[in-house]
């Protein structure tokens with residue numbers, strides 16, 4: 001059983017990760033129960049720590065000291081790896097009855113102590129009603145005092161009243177969970193176990209989206225929820241498969257609870273494994289991005305740091321990106337009518353993929369071009385020199401310089417660049433291209449790209465919030481960590497509204513003094529479900545070439561989820577966090593202000609929430625994060 005956050009298991013293979021646990025009701029012989037479960041293909045066992053049947057053999061004065069079964073029945077490593085300890089379901093620390101409250105608290109505290117004594121990786125508790133504040137206080141106290149194990153919180157995935165129409169009132173079980181984890185300060189040791197609903201009450205796609213933004217650790221399935229195929233083997237109905245497919249991205253585990261007569265429990269774990277492989281292979285992007293999920297990366301500082309070989313290699317694996325660039329250059333040069341060779345300058349050439357794209361177009365059109373490659377990174381320049389000699393027949397003029405200070409020998413007809421970060425302008429493409437445009441023909445010169453726009457969307461991701469809180473860099477305070485944007489392949493998150501356009505940059509920008517400062521206040525549509533706002537995800541769209549207003553006249557790249565370029569993997573979103581999560585009710589309006597600021601040495605963003613509450617402005621004067629211009 002994996003109890004802790006494991007974002008760092010970057011090389012793990014999801015195909016092997018359909019980890020299944022078997023729920024075993026108070027087995028008399030725990031050792032045998034484990035052996036049987038393992039033989040059936042399960043990885044862990046869920047069972048009670050204490051149970052009346054486990055202590056009934058004792059009487060006399062010693063009986064008062066019996067808590068549960070003896071720890072010597074298993075080795076420490078077995079307790080630690082194989083047992084998820086279910087706490088008593090008969091306790092109710094939130095009871096109205098003071099006596100029940102008191103005795104429940106005593107039992108709960110004893111069980112928590114016993115679970116720690118046994119060295120279990122995790123315990124399982126249930127939320128069965130809306131009010132769990134006493135339970136939250138006790139668990140939170142343990143967490144704050146340094147509880148070593150994870151707390152799995154089991155809850156029905158859909159409203160109780162939908163499962164039981166005779167229920168007294170409408171409850172959203174997400175609210176129970178949200179209250180509970182909020183009282184526990186979003187502690188990352190709290191993980192969710194979601195009970196699969198009855199088939200007629202499957203959650204809506206939007207309800208699922210919100211659960212996907214939660215730290216879901218396991219799905220709880222009853223054997224009665226399986227159908228039998230023509231060979232008598234268990235299979236899940238399509239609607240359950242669809243739910244499982246959504247949660248596979250979170251690497252969830254599965255707990256099987258036997259509520260039927262079927263003794264072949266091995267066929268259930270086998271089926272779940274089969275399903276894992278089947279659903280995994282439906283996701284053709286999985287291999288490319290696996291291991292990066294929800295992992296915080298610092299955005300690149302392209303002007304002050306030289307990119308490394310591995311980074312260039314990752315860019316170059318993204319065929320889609322270069323096919324689109326090649327297409328843009330091809331569509332532009334197709335119309336070349338001048339009686340001279342077009343001058344094409346690739347600025348920020350890296351190891352040369354865009355130079356290659358230009359040379360390929362030249363060959364396709366049988367149009368000789370004069371090609372320059374401008375690059376400031378001496379190590380990338382070394383690669384360009386080799387490629388020019390051995391692959392490009394020395395046709396390319398290489399210039400090792402900062403494009404902003406280059407005195408070009410002639411004007412370019414086309415400037416080709418890819419200086420875009422996850423937020424479009426956040427790797428200083430505007431500043432670099434404004435500096436380079438002095439060697440672009442002012443009348444007819446074209447920049448590829450000609451425009452880019454950043455987009456933002458409000459998100460809920462307590463996972464990212466906790467990653468920032470718990471893994472901050474030693475040289476940063478907590479405040480600085482929240483004020484730093486991170487590049488993240490978002491996985492465990494819920495987007496609360498569609499992305500809205502933020503800052504637009506056009507190239508070339510032949511004004512006297514290009515101004516790349518920006519300010520915009522964005523009001524998102526009212527949110528449809530209660531949620532927790534933890535920050536904003538940033539994306540971009542870029543127009544590589546714009547040939548007019550007709551449909552299909554633009555060559556685009558996009559990371560905006562609404563218009564994402566299919567199969568393009570070069571950019572993950574950027575995340576701007578808030579310093580504290582903000583609770584939102586259905587219908588609340590999120591309004592945010594964003595600034596792009598600059599001075600002579602750096603560029604930075606500031607942001608703050610205006611609605612439904614106001615927050616202090618983050619990253620004032622780029623105090624925690626900025627992009628250096630030199």
Ligand SMILES: C[S@@+](CC[C@H](N)C(=O)[O-])C[C@H]1O[C@@H](n2cnc3c(N)ncnc32)[C@H](O)[C@@H]1O
Pocket residue numbers: 302303306307312315316347348349350351352353354374375376377380401402403404417418419420432
């Ligand atoms: C995002 S990489 C793209 C590289 C390459 N075009 C590709 O697609 O693989 C940007 C490149 O631009 C270079 N660069 C950034 N700013 C520059 C500047 N002001 N002058 C010259 N090169 C620059 C960086 O060193 C880096 O190699």
